[in-house]
Amino acid sequence: MQLTYQPYELLLKHTFTIAKFSRNSTPLMLVQLTHEGKTGYGEASMVPYMGESHQSAADFLSKVDISQFKYPFDFPSIINYLDSIAPNNPAIKAAIDIALHDLEGKLKNQPCWQLLGSDPEKMPVTSYTIGIDTKEVILQKVKEAEGLKVIKVKLGRDSDKELIQTIRSVTDVPLYVDANQGWTDRKQSLDMIYWLQEQGVQLIEQPMLKTDIDGNAWITEHSPIPIIGDEAVQRLADVKSAQGIYHGINIKLMKSAGMYEAQQMINKARELGLKILIGCMSETSCATLAAAALAPQCDWADLDGPLLTVNNPYNMPGMVDGKWVLSDAAGLGLHHF
Secondary structure (H helix, E strand, C coil): EEEEEEEEEEEEEEECCCCCEEEEEEEEEEEEECCEEEEEEEEEECCCCCCCHHHHHHHHHHCHHHCCCCCCCCCCHHHHHHHCCCCCCCHHHHHHHHHHHHHHHHHHHEEEHCCCCHHHHHHCEEEEEEECCCCCHHHHHHHHHHCCCCEEEECCCCHHHHHHHHHHCCCCCCCECCCCCHHHHHEEEHHHHHHHHCEEEEEEEEEEEECCHHHHHHHHHCCCEEEECCCCHHHHHHHHHHHEECCCCEEEEHHHCHHHHHHHHHHHHHHCCCCCEEEECCCCCCHHHHHCHHHHHCCCEECCHHHHEEECCCCCEEECEEEEECCCCCCCCCCCC
């Protein structure tokens, strides 16, 4: 087996601003694993606030012994091996995991969604994310979202109501909201939640600091709409701690270290009665198709990475009625230009 990789800078259509951060691009590491004439593709999307970088990814990959990856792949053993190399680093671990899933699908001549037991007919619509911005840019972003069935709005600042009102002045599509830990007062937050419910908001991610367990639990107890843990839920070990604190969890492959553990998180969440949103970072079609292979097992999807970027190195996946289309092609179904 051969491992190759290359750094890549994914450029965003607009400056992307959330409650506490802004950026215009995202560093990626594109990973390829080749075995018996087939190549599996993966990617690490390393948003800066998560602590990974081109350098940390390259350092990690330099320590990987690819002789550990024997086909058919033993994913529980593989993730244990990757975790033994170094703690954290979930995005570059995800890149390896995604590439191995793509490769396994190609070696078996089966699509990843089939290997994972998903039903394409149960694909949820995906939302289109609008970051915090000026009124003029918000209106432009809403126009770019035409044809999508849900808009996700980043909140967490004093301008929250104005931002929602700007969107509502031109569209009545359902909304998701992500406060990114930006709210601080639980009673003010609850008042905002009731107002957001009137505006057609269907879920809210991470209203308060992930460390404010009591505050988030209080909001969840009193909220008329689902409250979803995002920053508070990274990997499988975090799922159980979300019970009683949130109505559901947001799973991202770049947090979960890939597709294998993401599916374990889905299974654990179902066991605990938690709802599931499958989300993304700034990603290409590669990681988007990896998450889309699991999306039919979830309640909601926020997989808009390729829609928000200008230099996706792969073809855009098919989309019908706001839902990504899972193809019958082997592996991820990823197509290159």
